[in-house]
Amino acid sequence: MKTFQTLLKITTPKRGTYSITDKIEQCVKESGIQSGLCHVFCQHTSASLIITENADPTVREDIEYWMQKTILDGDPAYRHNYEGDDDMSGHIRSMITQSSQTLPVSNNRLNLGTWQGIFLYEHRTGRFERRLVVTTQGA
Incomplete structure:
Protein backbone atom coordinates (compact mmCIF):
# COMPACT_ATOMS: atom_id res chain seq x y z
CA MET A 1 0.00 0.00 0.00
CA LYS A 2 1.22 3.47 -0.90
CA THR A 3 0.42 6.73 0.94
CA PHE A 4 0.65 10.28 -0.41
CA GLN A 5 -0.10 13.35 1.71
CA THR A 6 -0.15 17.04 0.90
CA LEU A 7 -1.35 20.31 2.42
CA LEU A 8 -3.61 22.60 0.40
CA LYS A 9 -4.13 26.25 1.29
CA ILE A 10 -7.38 27.80 0.09
CA THR A 11 -8.19 31.50 0.47
CA THR A 12 -11.85 32.22 1.11
CA PRO A 13 -12.82 35.86 0.47
CA LYS A 14 -16.13 35.62 2.36
CA ARG A 15 -18.78 33.23 3.67
CA GLY A 16 -19.84 30.70 1.07
CA THR A 17 -19.02 27.46 -0.73
CA TYR A 18 -15.92 27.09 -2.87
CA SER A 19 -15.40 24.23 -5.28
CA ILE A 20 -12.22 22.30 -4.50
CA THR A 21 -12.95 19.22 -6.61
CA ASP A 22 -10.26 20.07 -9.18
CA LYS A 23 -7.65 20.71 -6.47
CA ILE A 24 -8.41 17.37 -4.75
CA GLU A 25 -8.44 15.62 -8.13
CA GLN A 26 -4.95 17.04 -8.81
CA CYS A 27 -3.69 15.65 -5.48
CA VAL A 28 -5.03 12.21 -6.40
CA LYS A 29 -3.38 12.40 -9.82
CA GLU A 30 -0.03 13.39 -8.25
CA SER A 31 -0.28 10.49 -5.80
CA GLY A 32 -0.16 7.96 -8.63
CA ILE A 33 -2.60 5.78 -6.71
CA GLN A 34 -4.89 3.86 -9.05
CA SER A 35 -7.30 2.35 -6.53
CA GLY A 36 -7.87 3.36 -2.92
CA LEU A 37 -9.18 6.19 -0.80
CA CYS A 38 -8.65 9.93 -0.60
CA HIS A 39 -9.23 11.55 2.77
CA VAL A 40 -9.57 15.35 3.02
CA PHE A 41 -9.40 17.01 6.45
CA CYS A 42 -10.14 20.68 7.17
CA GLN A 43 -7.92 21.99 9.99
CA HIS A 44 -10.40 24.62 11.19
CA THR A 45 -13.38 24.96 13.52
CA SER A 46 -15.33 27.51 11.47
CA ALA A 47 -15.01 26.04 7.98
CA SER A 48 -16.01 22.60 6.73
CA LEU A 49 -16.24 20.24 3.77
CA ILE A 50 -19.42 19.26 1.95
CA ILE A 51 -20.22 17.05 -1.00
CA THR A 52 -23.22 18.33 -2.90
CA GLU A 53 -24.53 19.05 -6.38
CA ASN A 54 -21.94 20.68 -8.63
CA ALA A 55 -24.17 21.64 -11.59
CA ASP A 56 -26.74 24.06 -10.18
CA PRO A 57 -25.35 26.75 -7.82
CA THR A 58 -28.83 27.43 -6.45
CA VAL A 59 -28.46 24.21 -4.42
CA ARG A 60 -25.60 25.82 -2.48
CA GLU A 61 -27.51 29.11 -2.24
CA ASP A 62 -30.44 27.23 -0.69
CA ILE A 63 -28.10 25.49 1.77
CA GLU A 64 -26.73 28.87 2.83
CA TYR A 65 -30.26 30.28 3.11
CA TRP A 66 -31.18 27.43 5.46
CA MET A 67 -28.00 27.92 7.50
CA GLN A 68 -28.63 31.67 7.90
CA LYS A 69 -32.24 31.06 8.89
CA THR A 70 -31.37 28.29 11.36
CA ILE A 71 -28.05 29.41 12.86
CA LEU A 72 -28.15 33.12 13.58
CA ASP A 73 -25.09 35.34 13.59
CA GLY A 74 -24.86 37.48 16.71
CA ASP A 75 -27.45 35.58 18.74
CA PRO A 76 -27.42 37.38 22.12
CA ALA A 77 -27.54 33.99 23.88
CA TYR A 78 -24.08 33.07 22.52
CA ARG A 79 -21.36 33.59 25.11
CA HIS A 80 -18.49 32.92 22.69
CA ASN A 81 -18.18 35.97 20.44
CA TYR A 82 -14.50 36.91 20.74
CA GLU A 83 -14.07 37.38 16.99
CA GLY A 84 -17.43 38.93 16.13
CA THR A 125 -17.94 36.44 6.83
CA GLY A 126 -14.32 37.63 6.50
CA ARG A 127 -11.33 36.58 4.41
CA PHE A 128 -9.40 33.51 5.61
CA GLU A 129 -6.67 31.13 4.48
CA ARG A 130 -7.87 27.59 5.15
CA ARG A 131 -5.65 24.51 5.33
CA LEU A 132 -6.71 21.09 4.08
CA VAL A 133 -4.72 17.89 4.62
CA VAL A 134 -5.23 15.53 1.68
CA THR A 135 -4.14 11.92 2.20
CA THR A 136 -4.43 9.34 -0.57
CA GLN A 137 -3.83 5.66 0.17
CA GLY A 138 -4.02 2.60 -2.02
CA ALA A 139 -2.33 0.66 -4.77
Missing part, protein backbone atom coordinates in the same frame (compact mmCIF):
# COMPACT_ATOMS: atom_id res chain seq x y z
CA ASP A 85 -21.06 38.07 15.46
CA ASP A 86 -20.14 35.21 13.10
CA ASP A 87 -17.77 33.52 15.57
CA MET A 88 -20.06 31.10 17.43
CA SER A 89 -22.40 30.63 14.49
CA GLY A 90 -19.35 29.58 12.43
CA HIS A 91 -18.47 26.93 15.01
CA ILE A 92 -22.03 25.56 15.06
CA ARG A 93 -22.20 25.47 11.24
CA SER A 94 -18.92 23.55 11.15
CA MET A 95 -20.11 21.12 13.81
CA ILE A 96 -23.27 20.13 11.90
CA THR A 97 -21.46 19.73 8.57
CA GLN A 98 -18.17 17.79 8.24
CA SER A 99 -14.53 18.50 9.01
CA SER A 100 -13.46 15.63 6.73
CA GLN A 101 -14.56 13.59 3.74
CA THR A 102 -13.34 10.19 2.51
CA LEU A 103 -13.72 9.50 -1.20
CA PRO A 104 -13.06 6.45 -3.38
CA VAL A 105 -10.25 6.53 -5.92
CA SER A 106 -10.56 4.48 -9.13
CA ASN A 107 -8.21 4.63 -12.13
CA ASN A 108 -6.18 7.44 -10.51
CA ARG A 109 -9.30 9.66 -10.24
CA LEU A 110 -11.91 10.52 -7.65
CA ASN A 111 -14.89 8.26 -8.15
CA LEU A 112 -17.63 10.85 -7.61
CA GLY A 113 -21.16 10.71 -8.93
CA THR A 114 -22.06 12.70 -12.04
CA TRP A 115 -23.51 15.66 -10.12
CA GLN A 116 -21.24 15.57 -7.06
CA GLY A 117 -18.61 18.13 -6.19
CA ILE A 118 -16.45 18.76 -3.12
CA PHE A 119 -16.75 22.20 -1.57
CA LEU A 120 -14.93 24.05 1.16
CA TYR A 121 -17.69 25.77 3.13
CA GLU A 122 -16.50 28.99 4.76
CA HIS A 123 -18.74 29.83 7.70
CA ARG A 124 -17.19 33.18 8.64
